[in-house]
Amino acid sequence: MTATIAPPWGLLAELTHACPLHCGYCSNPLELTRRSRELTAAHWVDIFRQAADLGVLQTHLSGGEPLLRKDLEVIVTGAEEAGIYTQLVTSGSGLTEDRLRSLTTAGLRSVQLSVQHADPAASDAIAGSQAFAAKEAAAALVRKAGLPLGVNVVLHRHNLDAVDALVELALKWGADRIELANTQFYGWGLLNREALMPGRDQLARAVESVDRWREQLEGRLEIVWVTPDYFDGVAKPCMGGWGAVSLTVAPDGTVLPCPAAATLPGLDPVNAKDHSLRWIWEESKAFNLYRGADWMPSPCRSCDRRDQDFGGCRCQAFALTGDATRTDPACSLSPDHTALTALARPAAGGIRDMIPRRPTVGAGLAPRP
Secondary structure, three states: OOOOOOOOOEEEEEOOOOOOOOOOOOOOOOOOOOHHHOOOHHHHHHHHHHHHHHOOOEEEEEOOOHHHOOOHHHHHHHHHHOOOEEEEEEOOOOOOHHHHHHHHHHOOOEEEEEOOOOOHHHHHHHHOOOOHHHHHHHHHHHHHHOOOEEEEEEEOOOOHHHHHHHHHHHHHOOOOEEEEEEOOOOHHHHHOHHHHOOOHHHHHHHHHHHHHHHHHOOOOOEEEEEOOOOOOOOOOOHHHOOOOOEEEEOOOOEEEOOOOHHHOOOOOOOEOOOOOHHHHHHHOHHHHOOOOOOOOOOOHHHOOOHHHHOOOOHHHHHHHHOOOOOOOOOOOOOOOHHHHHHHOOOOOOOHHHOOOOOOEOOOOEOOOO
16 A cells, blocks of 8 residues: 555446436436446455455445346345445335345344435426325335435525424434435536525525534434535535545446546546456546645635645535636635635526436436537
8 A cells, every 4th residue: 555645435437327316416327327338246356355345434326227127136145245335325226025125134233314305296297207106105114124314405596494393204204314415516416506506594494404404303313414615605525525535436337536526537447358447546646636635726725624624625616716726616615716706696487498318228328418
């Protein structure tokens, strides 16, 4: 192990981009991986073996919808045998009692279940699919199986006023944790930014609700609040630092420092089929490009927060300025911050004004916008 590079502890395993939902806030890329190009179960088993040797302790089995993988049990077994804790991140669609039993037998340890709204009709409208009933049934199955249950909510203008109802829903479903994550504007989320952008008054009310619920439910329900990028004037420590604590493996085997990094120019990411995870983590250009502080421009290089926010998000800097090396515009000290704040205004329009993410389940493709 290179002395200056600590090992990762987490791996995001994007098993497929195929998904039965059509969420307009999805952060997956606009060009999705074909099903025919997905890694095989054998590839994933080998990746988990290498990941464990590298130091990885936990993996999120994600997508798209990982339940669409008929070989998911083999993949879970591979992670379990490597000694890696597995967490399934799912929409709940297709989760039956028999399927969950086979997954837990294979070694699945916990489940994160996405939900778009506490109101069934609104949830289905945001998801672009009649999926709420399946989510409710999936939550009941997970609790019956005795697995830890987390509820994940992506927040935006069309559900931010429902934070109270969403917390109550998590309690009703018996969740141990709810993550209230404000939309990160990548992929389809960036494409639909105007339709998703909340108002400052909405955010203020939501923060008040979260604070109240945290005090009321301390020790009963963990409430995670992921701050919105465009409002606070503070850059997020994206992924805990570039190539610092985790890595992402895309459905085709491309290994990335974060899920959105494939959009960055000059990254030259490599594939797990061509190089070992250790070499990728320690030696590859993609993982070393923005490590440390040498790459940082002013004001990041001399900022007291450079070891806390690591210069902010490279993907956001590129999306908003066209230059991945610039200070994240979310930071109030960025020369581009005023351009970002000008975008932080809700536009007219509703859920149906969004361009939906519409992959074909058979091909795993989304149309070009």
